[in-house]
Amino acid sequence: MTKIKTQAQLSEELKKKAKEQGFDLIGIARIPGSDRIKLRTAALQRWLKAGHQSDMKWMGAPRRQKIESLLEGVNSVLSVGLNYYVKKNKNPGAVSIARYAWGKDYHKVINQRLKRVGRWLTKERPNCRWKVCVDTSPLLEKAWAEEAGLGWIGKHSNLINQEYGSWVILGHLLCTEPLISDKPAKPLCGKCQACIETCPTQAITEPFVVNSNRCLAYHTIESKAPELPKDITSSLGSWIAGCDICQEICPWNRVELPNSEEPEMQPKNWVLELTKQEALSWNDNQWNESLRGSALKRIKPWMWRRNAKAIQSDNYP
Numbered sequence: 105m106t107k108i109k110t111q112a113q114l115s116e117e118l119k120k121k122a123k124e125q126g127f128d129l130i131g132i133a134r135i136p137g138s139d140r141i142k143l144r145t146a147a148l149q150r151w152l153k154a155g156h157q158s159d160m161k162w163m164g165a166p167r168r169q170k171i172e173s174l175l176e177g178v179n180s181v182l183s184v185g186l187n188y189y190v191k192k193n194k195n196p197g198a199v200s201i202a203r204y205a206w207g208k209d210y211h212k213v214i215n216q217r218l219k220r221v222g223r224w225l226t227k228e229r230p231n232c233r234w235k236v237c238v239d240t241s242p243l244l245e246k247a248w249a250e251e252a253g254l255g256w257i258g259k260h261s262n263l264i265n266q267e268y269g270s271w272v273i274l275g276h277l278l279c280t281e282p283l284i285s286d287k288p289a290k291p292l293c294g295k296c297q298a299c300i301e302t303c304p305t306q307a308i309t310e311p312f313v314v315n316s317n318r319c320l321a322y323h324t325i326e327s328k329a330p331e332l333p334k335d336i337t338s339s340l341g342s343w344i345a346g347c348d349i350c351q352e353i354c355p356w357n358r359v360e361l362p363n364s365e366e367p368e369m370q371p372k373n374w375v376l377e378l379t380k381q382e383a384l385s386w387n388d389n390q391w392n393e394s395l396r397g398s399a400l401k402r403i404k405p406w407m408w409r410r411n412a413k414a415i416q417s418d419n420y421p
């Protein structure tokens with residue numbers, strides 16, 4: 105007869121299962137979390153009140169501020185991170201695409217892997233209920249990752265890990281099982297302000313607060329406006345999809361970082377080579393073909409053309 109695992113054994117083995125799925129960062133937090141979760145929730149409320157979400161209405165979903173509304177009876181969160189840093193750079197003269205979008209759509213990759221971990225949990229504890237959350241679910245995911253010890257939220261509002269920097273995609277497995285939690289991470293930005301000082305549009309209005317109305321990532325990926333505003337295009341440089349400037353300047357990313365060997369994280373062949381002229385010449389079919397299975401599909405072909413048009417070729421870094 106198999107011996108029933110203690111909660112400590114279950115927690116350790118759950119983390120091992122996540123490791124087997126290729127996750128680089130793994131930790132557990134317990135609900136309701138420390139006071140820091142309350143602080144992060146209050147910060148989200150202030151951010152929404154200030155209108156920094158622009159027209160991303162989903163950021164204001166009340167469920168985002170209450171983890172219990174995502175899974176009734178939730179007791180613990182398994183937080184995971186997948187390194188997406190690939191030691192490559194775009195060709196000179198090519199347009200810039202944010203690193204997270206170089207490879208396959210990370211939502212699918214993380215979702216599938218976390219579901220495998222969840223199915224293992226069901227075998228161990230048949231009465232346990234669980235739910236996978238990746239980015240699209242209304243969860244304060246960076247705050248929970250910080251609570252589970254994966255890293256701290258930097259002043260640019262991304263999660264930073266001491267070993268992997270901020271090039272990490274997060275995912276969460278919520279479950280009703282009371283697991284053993286890890287220690288929350290300590291913030292290590294210190295007096296640094298590099299991201300705030302380097303943002304070309306001054307979108308980081310104060311530490312940890314990014315005003316989407318000024319952020320190149322919001323304008324190139326989320327905004328449905330027919331034209332990009334002038335004060336955005338004047339700072340656009342070569343960014344056609346997203347912006348990594350505040351992460352590239354961060355000292356935690358400017359050291360030798362572990363290179364991801366994950367086939368799913370490797371850049372599609374055109375991603376590092378696409379020129380402005382090519383971007384403008386692709387028709388809808390070519391976009392569909394090139395963007396198959398990519399997170400960049402969120403940017404519709406007309407938005408790509410809008411962004412490409414706004415790029416100043418003499419503005420390439």
Ligand code: SF4
Binds near residue numbers: 303306319321
């Ligand atoms: S993503 Fe770019 S525009 Fe947005 S805050 Fe960072 S540096 Fe500024």
Ligand code: SF4
Binds near residue numbers: 292294296298353
């Ligand atoms: S650039 Fe400096 S302040 Fe900004 S996130 Fe990195 S360490 Fe923190």
